[in-house]
Amino acid sequence: MTNTALNAALPARTLAQKLLARAAGKSHVMPGEIVNCQVDLAMFHDSSGPRRLKPMLDELGATIWDKSKVVLVMDHYVPEQDDDSRRIVRIARDWAREQQLPHVYDSVGICHVVVPQKGHIRPGMFCVGGDSHSPTGGAFGAYMFGIGSTEMLGVMVTGELWVKVPHTLRMAWKNKLAAGVTAKDMMLHMIGQLGMNGGQYQAVEFCGEAVQALSMQERMTLSNMSAEMGAQVGLIAPDATTMAWLAQAGVPENEMPDPAEWFTDADADVTTHAYDAATLAPQVAAPHSPANTAGVGTFAEVSIDVAYIGACTGAKLDDLRAAAQIFRGQQVARGVRLMVAPASQHDQQIAEQEGIMQVLREAGAEVLPTTCGACAGYGGSIPEGATVIATTARNFKGRMGSATAQVYLASPYTVAASALRGRITDPRGMVL
Template sequence: MNTPQRPAQTLAQKLIAKACGRPHVAPGEIVSCQVDLAMFHDSSGPRRLKPMLEELGAQIWDKDRVVLVMDHYVPEQDDDSRRIVRIARDWAAEQRLPHVYDSQGICHVVLPQKGHLRPGMFCVGGDSHSPTGGAFGAYMFGIGSTEMLGVVVTGEIWVRVPQTLRMWWDGVLPAGVSAKDMVLHMIGRFGMNGGDYQAVEFCGPAVRALSMQERMTLSNMSAEMGAQAGLIAPDATTRDWLLGTGVPAEAIQTEGWFTDEGVDEAAARTVRFDARTLAPQVAAPHSPANTHGVDHFQNVPVQVAYIGACTGAKLDDLRAAASVFQGRHVAPGVRLMVAPASLQDQAEAEAEGVMAVLRAAGAELLPTACGACSGYGGSIPDGANVIATTARNFKGRMGSATAQVYLASPYTVAASALQGRIADPREVFA
């Protein structure tokens, strides 16, 4: 008797099938999934969830599967931020939550650094950039407060099985070009609506050659393409990085988490790119999709260079910026601000001498938090031209409605700070 062969599946289908307890799922199906982890922060979490839970008389389904990160309104600078953070701290103590990270860094960076993510998981986050978790071979996406309430009470959520858009990158990135340039280029090509595709999968030799933190940047900004999830198949790089965070080897299963050969075209389509020909990319105001090669902007002056956020201030990002600044100083009239993505990244950068290079170049060190990326802290002056490593440049996103924000990689932001205008970092490495 012949055993029926399981149809070829995308990585997204496999992850969702596991979460809903089925051998396979098809695009378009609506299924109920068990949640392995729910993350929220001081802005999206307790101040919204606490009153709703009290009104229902409901309890958290599994406190060990909940992670709370204080990163948006810290350090507190006014009465409103103090109130929001106090609610979060008091509620965390009242609930005796075991996984609370207060002022440790940005949630999307702290979560994996503390060993909470691993391949095969199905996770949700109370933030639109939660697809960062897809870099680890986990299906993770952002949800609103009402959906989070349902998850926190039941441990379940429904999803519509997505089609997948596979972004296949051949070759290897040249010096001065990074994952940020890759993702800006893709957003510029496909726009922010994402078409009919809900899952983006990054693959190919150039993706496999990236470090974990560079992969996190790709998955993070899949949100800017309108994707629900931004996935990367886990491999030895994933395993080694997770081992370094203290995740036990037996808890890291990388086998099988990839898109099968011969997957149906109705489930996935593939678009190919060549990393070798990619130039540094810059997104002009006021959209990440308003992207062109750096040469398009080289007469644009800048007054502020911001190296921060979950897409631009991890250890690898700080290293990239330091490689440009080595022995150099920012141009007169340019304010260089650096806000490391986590305390861990900052400490490692200090130990390596990276932070010393940035300070010698004229950097002003800001707290390890979301800060100006989420418009908090008032550090972006009105009317300034800003080049930033952040994920979004919507009008008013960084606080000032009159600032003109350009998005770029840490390499390009650093090169621009040196020149006082948007500049090509490849000139530094020539």
């Protein structure tokens, strides 16, 4: 039977069902079914990886099932600033050499940005990551989610993982975003409406005209922050935009997957939430939850001490470009500290070539290393008691290191506009 005939004989399926069926070697899977999946890619970083996995593997006397499918990124405890961080990073580097891992990225950026930039994630894959924001891979039409160290140990030894097939929530966005409104605003709005557990163990799929119009980096922000909804995965069906990214990332033409089969069938069983991108205002999440979200105008009287442009959700090349549009020819307000930590060296280098980093520096930015940095509470960058507006994914109490800081979340446009005015500001009208 041909693939076309086989697909015609099957009931309508969601993108999540198709991806899990492929990984499990089955023609069809149903929500609630538990299936055993073959892992195509396992990613972990210096915090979640070797320091936890090495002693467990040693105790078992076990070896890695397929080193070509493992990616290690050093991004949390670099650059090393104390004895503890030096110890953690040394363990990772030594273990990578000992195991002769072929895919190791040391201090070149945040894992969720570096791994796709290196062409590791492609439509149709089943991937796991040792980090809660691993659903970022779903932006490429791959089934990717975060797992803990014990589950990762099992993957390292067997290359397999069982999964309970989730139901699908479709977030359908019609029309297009206004200038100065971004995927970050879309995501904060959805989290504000549905709550931190609104997608608990669901496959959240983003679709519609507004989503299709987004760049890959903007799509990555949506999939990344599906974790804030409690979702297992955050999926976007691959298209020409996806394939163009893969080509630019160096994926050989003969290894290019066919994106045409990875979509949700029209009659599939889903729950749909409808949104209008054209009416969306810039969003801000107040302390201490991404769900404490309202339109930017609600917070117009809030003065800020720190503006932080960083993290996998807010310092990619597109984000840096957005901030530069606001800052060009201007400087931050007196008393405001502007910190910029590009998400990867690749993006920072392009931003340098385009003059974006110069614009940010002239505006008063302190440029930090291309690491997780303050988003993961590392480095002590955020002062005690400061009011911060940040492009990060989370604003939990103490998340950025200071337990007394009041952290607001927003898009790069809104963070930049707020830095110029010294208070939370609507960026619309300031976008060049």
